[in-house]
Amino acid sequence: MNDPEAKPPDTLDNQVLADIGYKPELKRNFSKLQMFGIAFSIMGLLPSIATTLSYTLPAGPYGMVWGWFVCAFCVMSVGLTMSELGSALPTSGGLYWWTFYFAPDKLKRPLSFLVGYSNTLGLTGGVxxxxxxxxxxxxxxxxxxxxxxxxxxxxxxxxxxxxxVVSHGCVGSLGTHHMAKFQTMCIFINFAVILVVMIALPIGARNRLNTGEYMFSHIDNLTDGWPDGWVFFLTWLSPIWTIGAFDSCVHMAEEAADATRAVPFGIISSIGACWVLGFCLNIVFAAVMPHDIAPLLNTKFQQPMAQLVYDCLGKNWTIGIMCIFFCLQWTMGLSNVIGASRQSWAFSRDGALPFSTFLKVVNTKYSNPIRCVWGNALLALALGSICMIDATAAAAIFSLSAGGNYLAWFIPLTLKLVFGQNKLTPGPFYLGKRLSIAIGTFASTYLFFAIILLQFPGTTAHPDKLSMNYTCVILAGVWGGCLTYYFLFAHRWYTGPKTTVDVVDGVGESSCESIELVDESEGEKKRVVNDYSTSHSTSQTTLE
Known part of the structure; x- marks a missing residue:
């Protein structure tokens, strides 16, 4: 029997958002399936594996297959931990907001500022x-x-x-209901193309398929000086690059219907789908790849995947499949622009970015922060110009995406683990205290290791100026620059997340937590009470 006092889902979503401190400004056009779609579309499984195949080939089929499986398992731990926070505190600001919430008082502002900028630049670097x-x-x-x-x-x-990039800016400026429908279409296209490739490649190479023993146990080492064990870890760079940007579900939280459930569903289902399907695809690639891997890495086509498809299916099939790949790559970029613009918009709403007053404006006709869409597009164009220097500079600036996002994930998840076990009131998705601590510890450990892994040269243990991995320079410059900017200037005006609604009336001390925020209109500090337990219990009564 329905509860006569139950509230409509949109009302519940907006109440949770008001408890956090924000008034709703975006329309909730994204369903659970479409939240999965935006993350899965950004991951773009096939084209992402295609463009990162050079990371896995040097380790041979063993590294290609098992490197993906093990690393994806680690990424899932991050997704589970992030899903807990996305279920309890669903706001577009997400990562930097959680950082401010869990950090010790003296570190709230600088750490949230660092996480916000690292996430913003990481997402734009992803575009x-x-x-x-x-x-x-x-x-x-x-x-x-x-x-x-x-x-x-x-x-x-x-x-x-x-x-x-310009095409993404134009299409990304359309109404959000169009973008939501677009995500549904992307889901079916991605699954269809994956199925075609998994069937076509083995048929094309049916007379020279590798044995199961070769596929699952043969180890190569085509690097210069790295031991076999480290070469296996270097294959993780492919899933690190591919199974990323699932925090886009967090940034779309204020456009999701039933956000406390839709956000964790989008995160976990997209990671899980990429884990399983990516594992299957890598098995297929290991089955059809030649034993001599060097020609794939040194192909005249400049893409190992293009050479692999060419060897299996010939010229015409290769052209057709690669055309589909770049179409899927285009959809990846569009979805990433959408997710990145919501993070930038939230950060501008809290006054952290330059020109925040201009950027935070939402176009009411399209219910879309169009200025942030184009802001991200223009910044992506500027970052992309660095790629014209040489391949080494391009590789370094590409690392901004994974490195920036991994730090932005690591800090709030670790702060929640250390300081937030008794502070957070769980949402509908919760692992339980013991499992939450265990998985959170594993996730933070993995993120820390992955950030270090991203700094290493991939092909040689004896790098020169051309083969050196300059990721450490790029990331140190970004993170150091953010903190320098904060302590020299931004500390005077950045006060952390602001409230855009009036103070929410509190309830009993035993059922709520509070966070000190700054009211945007009056500039005075207020206490906003977050009664998540009440909102979530009401949501469960209504929807179950």
Missing amino acids: MSIDYGFAQIFTSVIIVATDGRWNPSKYTVYGIFAAC
């Missing part, structure tokens, strides 16, 4: 790297079609990249 990947796959199609006679200049590649 840049995905769209540059689009340009590379696009040019590889032409190279295959001309049998390697055409070689694009770096300016040609950048021009294609820039056109892709």
Whole structure:
């Protein structure tokens, strides 16, 4: 029997958001399935594996298959921990908001400022790297079609990249109901293409398929000086790059219906789908790959995946499949622009970004922070120009995406683990105290290790200036610059998350937690009481 006092889902969502301190400004057009769709679309399983195949091939089929499986298991622990927070505190600000909530008083502002900027730049770096990947796959199609006679200049590649970014800015400015429907379409297209590739490649290579023993146990080491064990860890770079940006579900929380459930559903289901399907795809690739891997890595097509498909299916199939790949890559970039713009909008709403007053405005006709959409697009264009220096500079700036996001995940999840066990009132998705601590500890350990892993040269233990991995320089510059900016200037005006609603009346001390925020309109400190237990229990009564 329905509860006569039950509230509509939108009312419950907006009440939870008001408890956090924000008034609703975006329309809740995204269902649970579409929340899965936006994260799964950004991951873009097939094109992402295609563009990161050079990380896994040097370890041979064993590293390709099992490196994916083990690393994806680790990523799932991060997703489970993040889902707890997304269920309890569903706001577009997400990571930096949680950091402010859990951090000790003296560290609240600088750490939330660092996390917000690292996340913003990481997501924008993701837009840049995905769209540059689009340009590379696009040019590889032409190279295959001309049998390697055409070689694009770096300016040609950048021009294609820039056109892709601009197209994402235009389409990303449409109404959110169009974007929600687009995510549903992307789900079916991605699954269909994955199925086609998994069937077509083994058929094309049916006369030379590798044995199961070779696929699951053969180890290669095509690096210069790295031991076999470390080469296995380097294969993790492929799933690290691919199974990322699931925090986009957090940033879309204020546009999700039944956000306390939709956010964790989107995170966990997208990671799980990529874990299983990616494992299956890597098994297929291991089954059809040649024993001599060097020609794949040194292919004239500039994409190992293009060479692999060419060897199995021939020229025409390769052109067709790679065309599908760059179309999927385009959808990845669009979804990433959408997610990144919501993070930038939330950070602007709290006054942290330059030109925040301008950027935080929501277009009421389309219910879309269009200014942030274009702000992210323009920043991606600027970052992409660095890729024209050389391949080493391009690899370094690409690392901004994974490194920036991993730090932005590591800090709030670790703070919650250390300081938040008795502070957080769980949402509908909760692992239980013991399991939450165990999985959270594992997730933080993995994130710390992955951040270190990203700093290492992938091909040689004896790097020179060309083979050196300059990720450490880029990330140190970004993180150091953020903190320097905060302590020199931003500490004067950045006070942490602001409230955009009036103070919510409190309830009993035993059932709530509070956080000190700053009211945007009056500039005076207030105590906003977060009665999540009441909101969530009402939600469960209504929807179950």
